[in-house]
Amino acid sequence: MARLTHSELLAGLEGIVGSDHLSTTEPDRVAYSADFWPKAQIWKLGGDACRFPPDAIVWPGDEAEVAAILALCHEHLIPVIPYGGGSGVCGGTIPIHGGVIVDTKRLNRVLGFDAASATITAEAGINGMHLEDRLNARGMTLGHFPSSIMCSTLGGWLAARSAGQYSSRYGKIEDMVLSLRMALPDGRVLDTAERGPGEPDWNQLLVGAEGTLGLITSATLAVSPLPEARRLRAFRFRHLADGLRGARAIMQAGLKPTVLRLYDPFDSLIALGKESGDEAGGRKSLLHALRDLLSGGGAAGPARGRRGLLSRHLGDLGRSLKRTALTTALSSPSLINGLASAVPSPCLLIFGFEGPADAIHADAWSASELLTECGGTDAGAGLGEAWLAHRYSVSFKQSKLYAMGAFVDTMEVATTWDRLEGLYERVKKVLAPHVFVMAHFSHAYREGCSVYFTFAGYRRDARRAEQHYDRVWQIAMDAVHAAGGTTSHHHGVGMSKMSAMPREHGDGLAVWRALKTALDPHGVMNPGKLFPEDRAAPAEGAEELAP
Incomplete structure (x- = not known):
């Protein structure tokens, strides 16, 4: 060769x-x-x-x-x-x-739209927001709204088995794809629409392969009519367990909410934009400063626009002192996690329905009844509408922490309802000595739900930070497996979670x-991703490629 x-x-x-x-x-x-x-x-x-x-x-x-x-x-x-x-x-x-x-x-074209069959065919490089805009112009929606929609592509969604914020109603991307075309490593093109009787479902073999088997060039997807109406509402729960019980009740009652999100106490503090003027002590000031950093410098809910606590408590100390105070706090995460656990904040649950006006009114009423039976208190529509208005903001909130020399990451895991609270508690417990951690529950289904952990940490230099980061991830993944969960729900695997795959898939x-x-007999397609390889990565052809 x-x-x-x-x-x-x-x-x-x-x-x-x-x-x-x-x-x-x-x-x-x-x-x-x-x-x-x-x-x-x-x-x-x-x-x-x-x-x-x-x-x-x-x-x-x-x-x-x-x-x-x-x-x-x-x-x-x-x-x-x-x-x-x-x-x-x-x-x-x-x-x-x-x-x-x-x-x-450059593969960004819509290749076909079938109104009668409610399908669209598009090339893999089309931007997610552009695809949705094209559908909206025809009175349709894909129903797929990941936080990265403005900077991600259809091909990326398919490669990683993406989930949008409305997955409880519309499903994940693998539930929407009807067929796809993939360029195979040797240059042949596979069209899964040409599947013959008895042949495997190539869609489910190729979606989620993360470019390790070939390159997806286009796909045909099922789409839905734009909803006639939408209704969002919020409930408060004194205890997380009651909120989880309420979320499970909604899904197992056969309702199909567009969105169903439950925040743990500290994440609820961010979502609520809660201010407590009497909490001016130094430690709580640091806690609220961290809250403001994680919420993008201000509340995501009705409190947006009011003067942030970071500015109120630390504004006079100067940029350098703010950085020192917060990095010191992140260097002692047990303390700050303890403070976060003691915050007297309710757990916020947001739900919404969309579709025909009469139907969503009935569904919202049924959901409210179930949540009330589980101990929830109606918090009105404002918090739900605020979430909708700022639902993509999370993608732009991490730069301030990185600018301080800290790191922040998210881990989206999933399990069945009976294991969900135990998984949440186990992961928080094992991570508490190492990073600041909070979580919310979303992407709910009849059988179970995803938990979306956010954690932030700090070490003085990049070498130690990288070692710390690796250790945190290994501890977290071990805890997820011990609690009976999967370490990947919708972000993909890549290099980050590859070490966890043998334990999850075993002989599979x-x-x-x-x-x-x-x-891919030569192993040239995206080597070193998704699953550990049992052979050397391709190198022969790359040795002489350095410019």
């Missing part, structure tokens, strides 16, 4: 996409060396801005160009990393062995490895 020099590789790629859609510039190689995995942000804080640079970046314009790129790289053992919006948080696009980044953003990994061997 012929090995390529760097110049030969570039010539081959240029022959496929043209010089305008090929780059080896330093800024592009830095930009494409990582996604939004927080561990990569720690590397950057330590001055390592480009730990794993790609050899080249290409922007193909159609499926034929994608197939030709993959065939070239397959023939010469060059790693290929599919790339959508770059919004992933699990290291799923990091080119750990170099190779070629294939950015799909043999099935994936057989499929990987059949479709």
